[in-house]
Amino acid sequence: MAAPTLLSLLQSCKEQKRVDWIPQFLNQDQAVFLASFVDTILPRTETPGALDMKVDIFMDLMYAKAYDEGSQQYVKTEIDKFNSVCKDEFGSVFADLSAEDKTTVLKKAEAETAKFNPGVWGTAVGEQKPVAFYRQLKSMSLWAYFSSEEVGKNILSYDPIPGEYLGCIPLSDVGNTWSL
């Protein structure tokens, strides 16, 4: 009876994931969650993934420097909650789930989470229903990815000084969406 227990203990030590950077705000478990989350939302394909763009490191920086205390606490609480739901329903924290289970978890979150109202000139229009943490996190991941220098300059169409406005041109002349 002792041997398997020891083995599983060893395994769990071995599998205890860590990030290879020092978070300014999140703890290790939360940083591991975030890395896994952004990698699932925006994985590497022919174009770089969220981890290639250090989206998780930037989000940690944002939490540290752009969030007030209340919002910071909210982030930590919600990440921990997300992990504990994964544990309850699938047996382990998000980062340790199989790819299939991760997809199931996120699909469920997609379906359950209210959407952002559209905005006009800096403010949302209509009455905004509360948007749960999942979509806030996804939205921030997208922003952190698409506002990164590599994506903004070299993948999206970058033109800091267009010099003119042309109202109707073939999309093929531009290619990807404008970055700015």
Add this chain to the structure above:
Amino acid sequence: MANFNIDAKQEMTYDAIVIGSGISGGWAAKELCEKGLKTLVLERGRIVEHVTDYPTMSLDPWDTELRGSLTPEQKAKHPKGIRSGFIGSMNEHFHANDVDNPYTEVKPFLWVRAHQMGGRSLLWGKQCYRWSDLDFEANLKDGHGVDWPIRYKDIAPWYTYVEKFAGISGEALGLPQLPDSHFLPPMELNCVEKHVKERIEKEYNGRNMIIGRVAHLTEPLNGRGKCQFRNRCDRGCPYGAYFSSNAVTLPAANATGNLTIRPFSIAQSIIYDDASGKATGVRIIDSETSEVLEYHAKIIFCNASTLSSTQILMNSTSDRFPNGLGNDSGELGHNLMDHTYRVGAMGKVDGFEDQYYKGRRPNGIYIPRYYNLDEQTKSDKFVRGFGFQGSGGRAGWGSGSNQENFGGEFKDGLMKPGPWEFFITGFAECLPSHENKVYLNKDVLDKWGQPTLSINAEWGENELAMNKQIRIDAKEMLERAGLQDITDFDNEHEMGYGIHEMGTARMGRDPKTSILNGNNQVHGAKNVFVTDGACMTSSSCVNPSLTYMALTARAADFAVSELKKNNL
């Protein structure tokens, strides 16, 4: 352009003093200086030199640590202003500090302020529309407020005069309710805007959708460059392509050699001499040293911005004017107006998937007023009218937040532009109401121990009735234009969100009911002129800044001619 003369220590007496350096103050300075008057501009904030003092003008998101996000410390300086949705780290330095400069919202009111040289001319929306006699005659015809002491013919040549120098791009249409300006070439509509325009104009007789008329150069003018379509205007434009005091009027004033500008100078009050019945100068507080100083001049232009100008008049008490300068009528502080904001509709436009655009156009479309123009267009629900602004474009990667999807294909799909979207949002005229007012609050003092303003104003029935109609019409127009997934909205914003504060020291024909006469002279203090938004007798439904420019140039011309005749 550099080397503003900021040495106001030597000389305490000038020909003219201008309080404030925003859109109207900049014009007053230019006109008075060009007419040969030694002019002191009192600016409550710091000097902002064109280009040199635009630190963020060319920054990309990734060039700053937080990619344009505000820190909690920055947010803490703007607890009120941040409600506008317009403050970010790229322009935060051009927004006033709400903590040092408190005001009291008796009813919710958003007061967006900019305390530096150039004021809100650095931040404004740049939409420029002439008023018409429909506007100038409105009060007389329907009995709300008092009659304007001027008509379109009085201001028309001054519109032309300021437009030629400011540079207004747009398309001439010949609409009586929206007179054409002296135009630079219009900006272009994109494919979908052209499509929606055709549909709306076909569906509705007498309804127009046009490119916005804006104070952006589409051709070089007087050494200023044309718009480069970066849409980073609120950081300051390195080309001087949009109209601001910093890029346009103050350099012109400076070039005469007659300008002195004194920064960090809070105009506390205008000094009135009971014996001569004239103002003799302006009392200021140096915001850095708290020193109180008095500057003297023959002419004073008060251009501190609508509510601040009124606050200065209220502070300017004397035996003759115990209730504030020019306030025999008791109307000082009353009749505060704005435009309603954030009521409209948005939707998607099918097709045009292979079409796109180049450039970030700092401008959108405009749908001019179409109600209450004549008997046929009369509404039985409200008086006056409203217009719409809006624009069309393709969704970007941000639309991914709401897509029920994630993963590699999702990510790569967001690299391509999304569906075409189009929105319109209404701006309704606000009636002048005596009940909508500001007054001095001696219980809440600012950083310099001065009384602050309490604002007690709210939309009336007429504005709310128009907002209802705006929402109905916006939705219907988009439906009839063939849009899909239409969302109509009314954010029910309080007054102030339009950032078009007007009134509180209105022009009028009768000193018993107004503060200023038809030349913007204060009743009973004829060498004091107020030509910013405070002077407005009604609000029209179009953006007001162009009218402030024209009224200022007109009043400056009058002031100098009166001075030469020894009438001031």
